[in-house]
Amino acid sequence: MDFENTSHTELSKLGEFGLIKHLTQHIELNHPSTIKGVGDDAAVIDNGNLQTVISTDMLVEGVHFDLTYVPLKHLGFKSVIVNLSDIYAMNAEPKQILVSFAISSRFTLEAVEELYSGMLLACKKYNVDLVGGDTTTSQSGLVISITAIGAAPKETLVYRDGAKESNLLCVSGDLGGAYMGLQILEREKTVFKENPKLQPDLEGKDYILERQLKPEARKDIVELLKHLNIQPTSMIDVSDGLSSEILHLCSQSNVGIELYEEKIPIDPLTYNTAREFNLDPTLCALSGGEDYELLFTIDIGDYDKIKHLPDFTIIGHITNIEKGRNMVAKDGTVHPLKAQGWNALLKK
């Protein structure tokens, strides 16, 4: 259980994934009921026919959200969604959540009610029971920690490690919107700071603002896959950016990938707003994060079932590991995928 002595190492050197990998290296699993520990969207516990799927996420003020422009009710809603998304990414149905938060005395009861009512709204919309939690005080900012519990039959659960050569890589919805919504909000915050009399200019940006402030979890996609009788071979939700998630799937499945830039689904508003900010729209989709879409691989035999469905886009195919993990750009050049991600630990 001893860690190697590494004297005084700054956390930013490791990054979030590096830190998790380092810390979890000594974990041993002893219970036969523990089917899956760290390393997927959720842990899996055996309960006979149905397996229990559990995931937890922590949201910290100033790191994951800025109360200058995030309404508390939206924050409550989103904090639940983020967790439900992890359960759906296991192809499971979320059923219960536990909610903990630490609040400073600058919050009134009414503020906490707003936050909580957003959480309850998400519970109602996704038919999830809020069954417990903890409420405490903090000396500074707001911290929210949510644990989501779901269930699925053993045989339909989808892990990150099942992608096979020649599988198709699919993604639901479109990408990069949440990130561009954040850029708009950050810009208007800067403008407001410089001149508090100016009204924020959010006109016509509804879609990407909603992607950032009030995302949804893709329950519908999980249901649709079931309806189509498609069992994905691997799946993950897009929380840190497409590139980072693809690399998770490839690394755990021990395969390569060929991703086609021209296939990456980007909404016109996302595209135009990225251009407005002098950003590469593809890079926003690859590294933006917080889209909460589902990224999954399917057997090529399932192609006919989905080729005409607007909810999915086939963006690449799984290759042998030796072929590497690459994106074929619109001009035909090939670039290795990098996990730039939305690395919370590097943001200060």
Next chain:
Amino acid sequence: MDFENTSHTELSKLGEFGLIKHLTQHIELNHPSTIKGVGDDAAVIDNGNLQTVISTDMLVEGVHFDLTYVPLKHLGFKSVIVNLSDIYAMNAEPKQILVSFAISSRFTLEAVEELYSGMLLACKKYNVDLVGGDTTTSQSGLVISITAIGAAPKETLVYRDGAKESNLLCVSGDLGGAYMGLQILEREKTVFKENPKLQPDLEGKDYILERQLKPEARKDIVELLKHLNIQPTSMIDVSDGLSSEILHLCSQSNVGIELYEEKIPIDPLTYNTAREFNLDPTLCALSGGEDYELLFTIDIGDYDKIKHLPDFTIIGHITNIEKGRNMVAKDGTVHPLKAQGWNALLKK
């Protein structure tokens, strides 16, 4: 889902239990698998033969711990114990935990390793698998949120609401020690601030310091009860102080209580240290908290099985609700029990 409009209410007016009660009033449970939601030591989810028991706790720097005198390894250990204790309080066996924490950049990797190694030590000692979590950055202090998952057969689970008239009220171990340990640490911190050259005077206080810094969860008690073939009628762990926990049991079981002051188990070191601080030792046991002992009620027919066991003390008996909830003092006078508790929300 709307809360009554109450304009600007300070949270300190409600207190922690008031806030929880207020917020959870609109919760509806819809899943047949949700057996128990908020209001007990843990939530309970039906999985056929075995039921899943889940509990979560959040620990916040400056509120629940002070890194001036709490070693990080002890903190990691204790943060796990606090959660396992809730699972034992359901008469269940903890099997998995999820660990989330938010850390500021002032922590080095080595500091996080210390914290984590304490968590893994607790996992090893209590045979619990660490199966997931989340790691993020914070802008100020350290926040730890742990979710513990356990299992128990439906028929042996113990809730807070099963205490019946004439049941005996029992507690494991002794009480008030963790609180007196905290007083010692706080005193030495003050001394150190005034004169950093002085060495802390902790001599002879080992037991109560350990109660505060490195508490254990009473796995042994749960096993002993099973061995003795005793099924408690209600149970709770002592985290907020004896008085507060007794009132939880009484309120949820809809019964009264007669508690005998002279029966409350207090270690001589706790007693003498309380006197040293001009504190009433009984009050320290009633309101001190953080003892993580198990408080439970048993049928009077089980009395013979436990009367000679040093691990338990019978401290009172359950009465009809009309008789109230009282403590009979050493001088024979009767005092209504008050939940002073260790109200984190009133501590600023």
